[in-house]
Structures are given as C-alpha cells and as structure tokens.
Amino acid sequence: MNGMRLSENQKSKKGKILYGFVAGMLICLTVVQVVQVRYLSVLEQKYSESAYETFCLQVVKSRAAQISMAARMYNAELRFFTDDKAVLSGSIPRIRALLAESGNFATEYFMSFGFIDMDGNLYLSNGAVRSVQDYPYFKVLVNGKLGSYVTEPYLLAGEVITIVARAAYDASGKLIGWITGCANVRVFESIIDAIHIGENSRAVILAGNGAVVAHTNSSLVFNTNYIAPADDSAVSETLARAAQNMVALQSGLASFADDRGRVCLFYSPIDGTEWSFGIEIPFSQIYEQSDRIHQVMLFVCIGIGAVLFLFSALFLAKALKPLKAVEKAIAGIAHGEADLKYRIDINRNDEVGRLVDGFNAFMAKLHEIVSNVKHSETDLIQVENQLRECVENSASSMIEITGNIDSVAKQIANQSAVVDQTVSSVTRITENIDMLESMIQEQVSGVTEASAAVEQMVGNTSAVSSTVEKMAGKFNELESSVTDGLHYQQSVNDAIVLIAQQSSALMEVNTVIADIADQTNLLSMNAAIEAAHAGDAGKGFSVVADEIRKLSETSAAQSRTIGNELKKILASIESVVRASEKSKEVFTAVSSHIRQTDEVIRQISSAMEEQQIGSKQILDSLRIMNDSTANVDSASKTMAAENESILAEIEMLQNTAASITCSTEEMTAGAACINSASSTLSDVAAAVSDSIQSIKTEIDTFKI
Template sequence: MAREKSQKKGKIKNKLLLFLLPAVVLTILALVLISGTLSRNSMSKMATAQLESSISNQGDNIESWLSQNLENFSTVKQAIERTKPDEAGLQALLDAYYGFNKNCTDGVYVATATGKMYKAAESQKTVTNPTQETWYQQGMTRVNMDYGAAYQTADGKAVISASGILNDGSGELKVIAADLSLDKISTIVNSGVKMDQAASFLVDTGTYTILAHRDSSRIFGELTETDSDKMMAAIAKKIKDREYTTEFLSGNAVAFSEISGTDWVLVSYISENTILKDVMKLTQILILVGVVAIILIIVLINLTVSKVIAPLGNITKSISDMSAGDFTIEVTNKSNDEIGVMGTKVSEFVVSMRKMLADINQESEKLKEQSDNSDRVSKNMFQASQSQSDAMKNLNQTVDQLAVAVNEIAQNATTLAMVVSDTRENSNQANESMKETVEISKQGRADMEQLNHAMQGIKMANDELVDSINEVGRVSEEITKIVGLIAEISEETNLLSLNASIEAARAGEAGKGFAVVASEIGKLAQNSSSSAESIARLIDSVRDAVASVVEQAQTSARNIEENSGLIQTAVDTFDRIYENIEKSNQLIDLMIQDVEKVNDVSSNVAAISEEQAASADEILETSHQMVEQANNITQSSQDVADNSHELANTSDTLTAYVQQFKI
C-alpha cells in the first residue's frame, strides 16, 4: 500500500516540468548570453569603425590645414624667386605678405648664411643667431618648403616651421621660413573627435614628443614605454614598433593615423566601458526580459501540461479500479489524440472483460450441473459393472475347461498342415523372388535404353557446342581484322595530326588554336592505337581459349561414341538375361501349382480341428475380454465419479473467482 502511494505521488506532470523547465531556462539563458555577446562584439566593431572614421577625418583636417598653409608659404617663396628682388625689394615683399596668413602671426622671414635676418616690419619675431635655429638647419636640407620637427620658441611657444632654400638670384645662400602655432592643431585634435567621450593626441614619432593633448601638462612631454599611464605606455610601444592597427589597449579602444608629409601620428582613444555602456544596458534589459519570459513560459507550460495530461487522471483511476476487480466503471473520452486513443482502448477493454466474466460465470454454472449429472451416471455404471463382472468370471471358468479339451484334438491335425504350409510358403517366396528378378531385369533394360538415348543427346549437344565455338573463333577473326583496320586508321590519324601540327607551327600565331586541336587529335589517335593493341591481345587470348575448348569438345565426342557402343552391348546382354529369367519363372509356377494341391489336402484335414479349437479359443478370449472390459468399466466408472467431484470443485472455485469482479 505504501508503494502504491509513493508511485501515485510521482506524477507525469511533475516529471514533464522537471525535464522541460530546466531546458527552457537554459535555452533562454543561452539566448541572453549569445545576444549579449553578439551585441558586445557588434558594438565594439561599430565603435572601432566610428573611431577610425573620426581619426581619419581629424587626420584629413590636419593634413588639409598644413597643406593650405604650406601652399601659402610656397606662393610667397615663388613670388620672391620669380621677381629676384634686392634687399629693399625683399623687405617690401615681406611687408606686403605680412598678415596674409592668419595662422602665421610672425609672417614669412628670410635668413642668410652670414646670420642676417629679413622679416616684416610688423613682425614680433626675435632671433639672435638664425643659423643655429631649428628651422634654418631643417631648411638647409631641402629646396622646396616643407615642415620640419615641432619645437618650442624662446618664449615657450609650441610651433612648427616650414622652411626651404630661397633662390632669389643674389647668389647668397638664404633660407626662407614661416612659423605655425600648434594651437590650431590642438584645437583640431581636441575638438574634431566625432565620438562622445573620445579623446585624441598628436605625437611626433621622430622625437616621441606629444604635440597636442587635452591635458596641457603633457604637451611637449615625451611619450615613453615607462609612462605611469598603462595605456600611454602601450601606445608608446606600438608607435615604436610602427604598428598602427586599431586594437584595445588597457581597457581602451585605440586607433592610429599617420599625418601625410610629417612624422606625426594622430592617436584617438575611447574607454571600453563607454563603448559597452549601451551594451550593458541592453544586457540588463535582455536579462529582465529573459526572467519575465521564463516566468511566463513556466506558467504556460504548467497550464499546457495540466490540460494535456488531465485525461490521464481519469484513465489512471479507471485502471486502478480495474486492478481492484471493479469492471462497472465507465471511461469517458473527450480528445482524439494519443491519450484519447488510450482512453478508448481502456473502455473497450472494460466492455470486453465485463462480457468475458459474464460468459465465464454462465459456463461455470453449466459445468457444475453437468458434473452433478456425471456423478449420478457414474454411480449407476459402477453398480452395473460390478454385477456383470461377477457373472463373466463364472462363464470364463466353464469356457476355459472346454478350450483345453479342444486344443488337444486340434494339435495333431495342425502338425500336418504346418509342414505342407511351410513348403507352400517356401514356394511362394521363391515365386515372389523370381517375379522381382523379372521386374528388375525389365527396369534395368529400360534404364539402359534411356541411358543410350541420353548419350545420343549429349553427343548432339556436344556437336552443337563445337559448331558454336567454331563460330566464336570465326567472329574473333573478323574482330581482329576490324582492330587492325582501327590501328591503321589511328596511325593515319596520328600522321595527319603531326602534319597538322607542322602546318600550324608554320602558320605562327594564327595557327595556335589549330595546333591545340591537332595535338588533341594526335593524343586521341595514340589512345585509339593503344586500345586497338589491347583488344588484339584480348582476341588472341580468346582465340587460344576457343581452340582449347574445341579440342576438349572433340575429345568428349569421341568418348561419348565409345560409351554409346558399350551401352548398346549392355542392352543386348540384358535381353538374354531377361529371356532366361522368364523360362525359370514358368517352371517355378508349375511347381507352385503342385504344392497347392498338396496344401489343399492337408488344409482340409486340419480345418475341422482348427475350427473347433479356434472356436473354443475365441469363446475363451471373448470371455477374458468381457471380464477385462467389465473390470475396466468398473474402474472407469470410479474414475468418472472422482473426475465429477473434481469438476464440481473446479466449478465452485471458478465461480468464486468470477464473483470477485464487479460487472
């Protein structure tokens, strides 16, 4: 009972929920994790792409600004070189171009190798020894004006100078230069970032000097791998290794862009946490949605499972009632799925069992009535058989005495009949043996004739086989001729291919396509020739095999002819044996007729005695059988009575079993 209760508690609903809910939870968690990971990767790629786009735009702006200013300075240089002015003219040109470029506050200026300096009258630039200045030394190395390394002026101002050799026709070595403040570049670097919370700085890779940075304390500071800021140290290492690929360094996405025409590298970076801020929010939303989805799915699964397996409760109760012997239940079915089919089958089983139990109950009642009748009949038979048995015992004793006397009379008459009978039996056996010998000889003669006909058939079939094989040999000869013809055609085709290749070579470029075709035809001809040789070898092998088979077939034909002669001789011998056996059989028949006459005489003598003895024996045997039958009837009636009692007990037991069920 305790076991049934424990089994009852283990519901299918709980098992389904136990399997489904973890799977659903794990699936949703996996989806949230995958979505978060994909979002993180997608956001990182988008941020990296945006950062690269931003830094590219900043680099383009810096390059454009530098190019515009360089073109402006080059225009002044070209004007001076074109006019070839004297000192007064040079001064006038410098004054004229002063203020022409707002980014160059000191205007364009010129220095000579002797240390003389020319500048606009309004320029505030002061130089003690021009030849020792950075811009002068850089300008001495190039004819066209170009930018050099950034440096700080005497008053601590960060500038970059464009300088070059000036050829004004005076024959004196001069350098023309102009200064650009890096403040404008700092403005481009710090304000040109498209991404929120992203920052940039500019580095001169020649000196590892920071030219622009949002932190003014770092401007003109050196970028080193030992920087306390791990990101700056990692950036210094990449710049030193000239690796300008975008990647994440110390929790920041870092992009690099080289400024064309300079040794500068623009570095832009943004914190990974800033990039992934939206991803974290999205992940939190996904987790919240996942939790809500899990709760909803659990509720839906619970309702669905409860609705689906609800019919199982009624079916389970019905099966429990049936196991307790109650077949009065009615199983209802309201669905057409597997559970509905189960309910239908259980209902059909209940109806079938109810009918079966009713039929068994009826049959047990009939069985009980029949067992009572058998018991009464067996008792009557037992009494009658006992009376008959006593009477037959008395009759048996009388007949036994009569049989002894008759047997003594019949023994002497029987002795003579036995001798004659033995002689007759021997004659009959000899006659039967002779008849069997005659039949065997007939059968042997017929078998030999059939064997002769079979050998003739084999000989004809062998002749047809030889003709067929000869035909195969003739056909193989024809194939050999055809293969030879194919070989000749292949040789001619190969020769034609060779001639075509020669003609194509003579045709030059126009014959290349035809040369390829000629080459392919040559290969085809060689393959055809090789195949023809292989076929010829195979046909030679076939011809040899055919010759061998023809020789073996002819040998078989000669053996068949020899065996046919022997078989005909055996047939003649069987004919002579059959004639002799026929004569012997006729003589035995005459002897049997004489023995039959003697047997008839002896049989008549013993017949009367035997009939009397037989009659007595039959009477005695009949008497014995009747006594035995009477005893058997008595025993059988007793057995019937016992079986009747057992049958009645079985009927009662069966009825008790059936009554345990409620129908």
Template sequence: MNLHLRGKILLPVIISIVLGMTAMAAISIAEISMQMEKEYKDKIQQVTDITAKSIDRWINERLLDIKAMALSPIWKEALLSDGSPEVVAEANSRLNDLKEAHSIYSTIGILDTEGIAAANNNPKQVGTLDLSSRSHFQAAVNGQSAISDVITSKIDGSPIFVIAEPVKDGDKVIGVIHASVNLSQFTNEVVDNIDLGEGGYAYMIDSKGLVIAHPVKENIMQADYSEEDFGKILMNEEPRVFPYEWDGIEVMAGFQKVPTTAWVFVSRIPYEQIREPIKTLQLIEIITAVIIIGVLVIFLFIVIRSITERIKLTVNNLKDLSDGEGDLTRRLKIAGTDEIDQVGTYVNSTMEVIANMVRSVQNESNKLEESGNDLAVNITETATAINEVTATIESVNSRIVDQAAGVVEMSAALNEVDNGIQLLDGSIERQVNGINESSASIEEMVASINSVSEGLSRNAVSMQELNEASETGRKSISDVVNLSRQVSEESEGLESASKMIQNIAAQTNLLAMNAAIEAAHAGNYGKGFAVVADEIRKLAQDAGSQGGNISASLKKLKDSIEHIEQAVIETGNRFERVYELNKTTMDQENIIQSAIEEQVHASRDVLNSLNDVKDVSQEVENSSKSMKTASTEVLSEVNNLSNVTEEIKNSINEMTAGAIQINQTVNQVSALTDDNGQRISILVNEMKRFKTD
C-alpha cells in the first residue's frame, strides 16, 4: 500500500487508539455482561424459591382444610348409621355446602373403610364410587394424611389432585374424607401471573416429569419432560439455575422442589432477553469510542499536517526538477536552515556532480554507436544464409510432425470408439437382463392382482350376506321396540288396577273398622260379627299391602321395560349404522374391483411392450458385438502405422536438431548485435536529453 508520509504517521497512531478503545470496551462489556447474568440468575432463583414456598404453603392450607373438615361429627354419624337415608342425605347436603363455599374443590366425599362412597356432594356417587385401589385412600385408611399425584379431571379436563384424611371415632379409623383440588385455579392466579419479562414464563412438573402447570394450556397433562436432558436435571439434581435449549432457543432456568408433593416449579427466560440490554450497552460503548477516536484523529491530523507541509514543498521542487526534461542546470530554492532546507542544499550539490558525469558519458557513447553499426551489417548477412537452410529442414520436419500427430489422434479416436462399443455392449446386456427381470416382475404383479380380484369377489358375496343379515336384524329390532311399547302401555293399565285394589283394600279396612265399632256397641250380640269384621280388616290390610307390592313391582317392571326399549332403540340405530357402513364398503369394493380390472389390462399391455423391447434389444446386442470385432481389427492396423511414422519422425528430428542449433547460435549473435545497436542508440538519445551547459 503506497501511503503518504502523513498517512504513515496517522495510521499506526489511529490503529493503536482503536485497538486500545476496543480492548477497554470489550473488557467493560464482558464484566457488565457477567454481572447482569449473575443478577438474572439471582432474580430467577429468588422468584423460584418464593413461588415454590407459596405453592407448598397453599397445599398445606388445603391439607389443613381437609383435616378440619374431618373433625365434623356428621361424618361419623353417616359412617355409623348403616346407610340411614336421612343421615346420608344430611351429610350429602353438608358436603355440597362445603364445596360451594370452597370453589377450589371440585369434589368432596366420604368413603367407608372398604373404599365405597358413604356420602358425596354428588349423591349419585353414594354406594357406587369405589376408590379402594387408590393409594391416597389406602394411606388415609391407615391413619395417615395423603396427597395423590396430579390427574386430569373427568368433568372439565383440568389438572386436579386428591387430599385424603382419616375420619376417626376416638382412635379408630372409621372412614376417609377426600377432596379433589382444582390445581389450575391456583396456577392461573399465581404461576401464570409471574412476570419474567417478554418471552419468560414459569411452569411446573410433577415428580414423574409430567407438566401440571404451563401458560400454554395444551401442554398441561400432555407434555412429558422426563426423557429430556433438562427434565432429568429438574427431577434428579439439586435446585439451581442452569442453561438449556428448547425449540432452538437458548434459555436460563431456575427450579425449586415443592417439599410437600415433590413437584418441581421452574422459572425460565430466554438468553436473548438477557442479551438485549447488553446489546444496547455495546452500541453505547461503540458510539462513545467512535466519538473519542474521531476527536483524536482530527487533533493528530492538524498537528501532523503542519509538519508535512514543509516536506511537501521540498517534494514539489524535486518534482519540478524531475519533470524538467533532463535539465541538470536547475536548482532547489533554499528558504531556511532547518533539516528540510539542509536536504535541499545537498540535493543541489549532487545535481552538479551528475552534470559533470553526463558530459563524459555523452562523448564516449557517440564513438560506441559507430562501432555497433559496422558489426550489425556483417552479422545480418551471415544470419540470412543460415536461416534459409534451417527453414527448409523445418518445413520437412513440420509435415512429418503433422503426419505423426494425425496418426496419434486417429489411434486415440479409434480407442475411444472401441471403449464406447465395449461400454455399449455391456449396457445393452444389462438392459436385456433388466427387461427380463421387469417382465417377470410384471407377470408376478398381474398374478397378484388377479388373486386380489378373486378375493374381492368373494368378499363382495360376504358383504351382501352381511347386508341382508343387517336388514333382517334391523327389522327384528323394530318389532321388539313395538312389542316393548305395547307391554309398557299395558303395564300402565296394570298399575291403575293395582291402585284401584289398594283403594278397595283401604275402603274395606275402613268398613271393617266401622263394623267392629258397631259390633262393640251391640255387646254380646255383636261378638261373632266383630270376629268376622276383624278378619275382613286383616284381609283388607293384606290386600292393600300386596297391592302396594304389586304397584312397586309394576313400576320396576315399567322402568325395566323403558330401559329395554331405549337399549333396543340404540341397538336398532347401531344396526342401521352397520347397514349404512356395509353398503358404503360394498360401493368402495366395487370401485376397487373396477380399478384392479383396469390395472390387469394395463399390466398386460406393458408386458407385451416389454417383450417387443426385449426382441429389439437382442438385435442391438448382436450388432454391437459385430461392431466390436471390426473395431479391434482397425485399431491393430492403425497401431502398425503409428510405429512406422514414429521411426520416420525420429530420423527427421535428428536432422532438425543440428540445423536448429546452428540457426539458434546465429540468431542469438544477430539478436545481440541488434540489441547492442538499439541500446547504443537509446544511450545516445538519452544523453542528448541532458542539458549540462
């Protein structure tokens, strides 16, 4: 790089300043980056620890709620009442009131020691809900407080966990109170509202790595981090802050375990969020450095310019001297006594010495020019004769070389043709083999298609039989529905008759009582009638009781008939669906059968075409072998011609070498003579340019 003196001074200084400022900025940014990253780590760990403690405290509060509920005497009454409807109803009502008062609970219930629901806020669960196999029940029935794993609610799909507490009569466990806690209500209010900046959020996993709280609700109870590298750290290592990569984004995460449940609460923020203020700081550092460097460069430019102006003045004077067409009489102007003016004085002295030397050289160069002209004339005549002999030999040699090159090219071309024929022969052989294999594969494919077609035909017959059976079943179901409706209607008549029997029994009982009263009034005369009246009353009571039993049986019968009717209707709908699906399947099989038949015809056409191609390929293979034999014979003759041409070429080359050597020597002498003359002329002309007087 061609730099002026000013640039040579400025450039190292500027580079030193830039490197120094860059190093200072880099060190400053690195220290601040480390400090900011440490602050973020401390903040994440602090938020994580506080939130984990809040979650643990909240769970313990729920546990205390259930412990307090377990002390209510109403549960003891429900468990010790042998299923008294009044006591159970009161317990159900009380449980429902507790659920309404505590919206965090989705279900509250009482279990007996066998795990069967003795009371529940949903009365339908009483006597049917069985939780005997659940681990939280087994722990509670043994006298321990228990918290279950997080599971998905069957009611609304939200994450819940169950708290179970023993219900005791003195020191004896007589049952278990359990409550399903809605975890999402708490996490929506606490976990989702944690502010970790743009792109940061918090989530929570259980002890098995399953996500139980997350701002992306689709991940709750679906995402499993147990197999991820960071998930293994969360579950198995001590709480800390660590980096990991998720979905191509590098993040910083802190985690803490909830002591009561072994859940893991996690706070994470993307590193991009941490680097954003660092980038701003870098920009400020760069702008500051640019401003400082700019000020220093301007200052240095002014100082150095004052020094280089004097040197530039001397350079301009020397340039004028150089451009003066060899005028050695010109001198530099001396304006002062400093170092730069001293340089000018010495330059003037040097120019005087050079002028004297040039005068001497001019005189000697004129004499040398005359001698060079005489030598050039003699050498030119000798070179002309030698060149004529050499030209004749070179002409013969050129033609021999052309012939040899032609033979070599023809041999190479024939070799390429022979190689191409061999490759062609191999390709044709592979093509024939490939066609044979393709033909066999297509024949196998046609056979397979025929087999599939036959299977579809047999399947179509089976589908038709299934269709007819479905239609018969559908009609039978319809008949059963009509019969069940008739039975239901007739049972209503029987129910009315039963009620009439009960009414008659009641009236008879009343008449018997009146008769007994009248018999009592009659004294001894009415004793026999009183006995009869008492028997009639007993018969009336029995008839009324039996009528009630008949009415209850008829009601149960009617309910059973209605259930049967609904089941039969549903079965009929399913038969109808089977019929429709069977019909659709038959239509699809017909389409497939048609497509397979078309495929069979197309495959046969392809097979015929392949047979034609196989015949043509066999003919081409025979022709290729004939060409290969002929090519080998021609190549052998060309090789013989090449050997003869090479012998002639070697003989001519020996003759040419001697002539060329002589010609080169003469030409070199001639060239040296011409060059010497030119140099002498140049020297004379250059000497004439200098002005010495």
C-alpha cells in the first residue's frame, strides 16, 4: 500500500512539474508578447497620427491654393472689362454699352456682368439699374477701397452664386467703381469631388458666415451652416467650434463625432477670399493600417506560443521518462518483506541517478538506526523498573507535603482577617482627614477671595480719592475762569453801551445832513425860479441850480439810507445788550453752582479718606487670618501624607498576606497536580512497558 501511494505521488509530481513549467512559460511569453504588441501598436498609432497630420495639412494647404487659383481665375476674367477703353474713359454710358455687349463673350465662369459706381448704383448687363448702397459687400468695397473681392454665396433662381468684384480705374488712375460678375460656384464642387484621401474622407468649403459652399455630400451645400446649425442639424458643438476657427481664417485641425464615429478635420484658409477649405477624415481610416499590423502581430504571437508549447511538452516528457524505472524500484521495496539490505541498482549521471543514490543512502541509514534500536532494548527495560520505584516514593512524600500546606493556610487566613480590620480603621481616618483638608481649602479660598476684594476696594478708593482731588482742583480753576469771564462780560457790556451812545450821535448827525439836503433843495428851487426870470442871461445859473438840486436829492436819498441802516444797527446793539445781560446772569449762576459742587467734592474726598483707612485695617486682619489658615493647611497636608504612608504600608502588608495565601493555594493545587501526575506517571510507566514490548515486536520484523 505504501508503494501505491509512492507511485501515485510520483505521477502527480511529474504532472505538476510538466504542467507548471509549460504554463509558466506560456504566461511569461503571453505577457511579454502582449506588452510588445501593445507598445508597438501605440507607436504605430502615434506614427500614423503624425504622418496623417503632416500629410493632410499639406494636402489641405495645396488644395486651398488650388481653390484660391480658381478664385483668381474669376478675377482675371474681369480684367477684360477693366482694361477696356470704355472703362478707362470713366464714362458711365460707354461702360453700360460695354456691359450690354458682354453677352457676346460670356464665359464658363460667369452668368452675367455689372458695374458699381462710387455712389452704390449697380448697372447690369441687361440694362437694369439698382442701388446696392445698403448691401454689406458694397460697404466692404467702399470702406476698404479693395482691388478685388469675392462675396458670400447666396441662392439666385435655385443656383448658388457669388459676386466677384474687380476695381475699375480711369486713365488717370482714379477709382471710378467695380466691375462685377455673377459666378456659379459649381466649379468648386467639381474641385471638391476630385479630392479623396481614402474611402471615407469628405472635403468642404465654408463661406465667411459658416455656410457650406461646396461639400462631398452635395445635400449639405447651402443647406447647412457649421457656425449656426439648425436644431435638427447633425453639426456637433465641437464641429461648430472648429468652424469658428475656419471662418477666422486659421489653419489647424480639430476632432468631432458624426455617423462615421470620431472624425479629424484638417482646415486652411483660401487666399483672396473669406472662405476656408477643410478635409474630414475618420480616425478609423487613420488607424486602419496600424490595426492591421496589430492583428498580424497577434496571430504571429499565438503561433509562436503554440510551437513553444509543443516543443516544451515533448522535451519534458522525454526528460521525465527515466523516473518510471525509479518508480518501479521503489514500489518493489515498499511491497517486499521490509528487507533493509535492498538497494536500487540504477547507474545514471543525471538527476535520476542522484535521486537513486540518495534513496540508497537513506536505506543504509535506516538499517543502521534499526540495528541500534534493537541493541538498546535491554536499556529500556532497566529504565522501566527505575521509573516504577521513583513513582512509589513520590506518592508517600506528597502525602506529608499536603498536610503541612493545610496548616500554613489556616495561620495565613487568621493573619489576613486582622490585616483587613486594620485597613478598615485606617481608611476611615483617611476619609476624616480628607474632609478636614477640603474644609481648610474652602476656608483658604474664601480668605483669599476676601483679601483680593478688599485690596481691589482699597485700590478703587485710592483711585476715587485721586480723582476727587483732581476734580476739586479743576473746579477751582473753573471758578477762577468763571470769575474772569464775569469781568470780561462786564467790559463787553460797557463797550456795547458806549457803541449804542455813539450810534445815537450818528443818528443826530444824519438828521442834520437830511436838514441840509432839504435846505439845499429849497435853495436850488429858488435859483431855478430866478434863472427863469432872468431869461437867456440866467441859463448858466439855471444849470448850476439844476446840479445843486440833483446833489440835494442824492444827499437826501443817502441820508435816508444811512438812517435806516443806523436804526438796524441800534436794534442789533440793543439785542446784543440784552444777550450780554443774560450771559452775565448765567455766568453768575454757574459760579454759584461751581462753589456748591466744590463743597460736595470736598465732602466726598473726606469720606473716601476715612473709607481707605478702614479698608486697610480690614486688609491687615485678612492677611493675618490667611497666614493662620496656611499654617493649618500645611499641618493638615502633613497629617494626610503620614496617613497615606501608613495606609500604603498596611496595603503592602495586605498584599503580602494575599500573595502568601495565593502561594499556599497554588502549593496546594501543585501538590494535588503532583499527586495526580504521580498516578498518571504510574499509568505511563505501565504504558511505556507495553510500548517497549510493541516496539520490540515491530523491530524484529526488519531484516538486518
């Protein structure tokens, strides 16, 4: 049966080695190949992107130049008109006659021709005249004085057309207007249809307003606006942002998504216009070559892995084939008669040979061990007898030890009871000391707070006393100032009275001036009468009398004015006199109140001095009480510390008693365990004897 398990284990081990080695190689190879393929795929994609980007940007620029050349051909066609003598003459009738004849040489580029003068009048080849002053393209032409211009496309009679304008100059070089041609943009569609990069690429021409001028998908022409798409349009937000860059006449690339998946848009401006050209290429087309390479590399890796797996399996099967012979030899030994002299006779200079040599050496060592065990059989019997004697002696000694341990346990129990009573008494003393210490701490706290409050009160009293003294000084200064104010007020009153008296004198003077004016007026009237009586001889005197009359009237008027102003001044002076009298009365009342307040301040100052003396006496008493309380607190803490020391010693004694009790219990338990172990040892000795006999029987089965 042992041989069967050996054979099964050998087969299992061989299979595990084979499959494990092959699986490890395949896993390593797979990981390496996957990393390699992935790395190469990424490099190929980056290379494809870079190559496509460079190539497509070059194609876009070249195609934009081609479209620009086509636009220039439009402009070149108009040169036929601008170089004509009718245009050089600057005569509008001759230019209109030239346009009327243009139907004879219409080209594939233009449907009709016209002329726009500087006033915005458009003269068509069919003789019609219309105003284009409000048209955007006319404003661009006039403001920019452009030599040529291509307008945004628009629908006319179902056709998408654009207006091409070329500046017209007369013989003197003066700008007289622009020759225009109505061009069909289908020529751009033919250029777009000829542009193909791969199977799924699309070309597009955008006008300056975002409208599609030409597209590989003709249904989008003039029906789609990339910048302002309709609600049901397939134009995405990213494509609309790219269109913003296109109409801004920038070059570059952008990506967006449509029915083809992710698409890359390459774009470039068309020189000479406000249009832009672009090519849309799906990313699937860009990565098509790299995806093919990735698939080929993956198939190659799978093939290499399969070949390596096959060769590895054949090699391992051949290498493990000699193990079958070893397996048979080991099975023969396992199913035989336990002959330890048997050896495997296989000579190989490889791993199998070294395995056989190791097995033969193991069998030799096992033969030696079994031989020594047989020789030790007598020694085991002697040891069995000695063990039985030791077990019997140990049993009698354990009975005596157990009795002694019981006696010691009783004495320790009595001692523990006494220690417990002592601990209880000391604990009560400690509680009383703690209560006393708490009361002392409360007293100390109360005395400290009272001392602080009294000190604060003393400080406040000192501050109040100082403030009161300062207030008394300020009141003295205020009283002095009020007295000086009364003197100054009296001086002001005297001055005002004097001014009032002088104003009365001015009134009298003004009255005298008024009387003089009246007398002068009467004198002038008498002089006028006398001059009238004198006739021509009194004309000179009449003039003098007239001047005197005017002077008297002026003096009377000024006198009245001065009288009115003096009355106002007298009224103001009287008001000031009354206010001054009231101010004097107020100053007198303020002085009286200040004296009364000063008396009150002095009484407060005297009371604060008495309060400060009493507070200092209370503070001294509290300090003495605080010192006494501190001494009591110190003594209480010393007593508590001594009590804690006693309690700690008693706790140590209690712990020692408890430790001794535990030790005694452990000794009792140990004695019981030893007694039990002795009984068990007797049983073990009997079992050892039986085992020795069994081992002797089993060893005798080996052939040595």
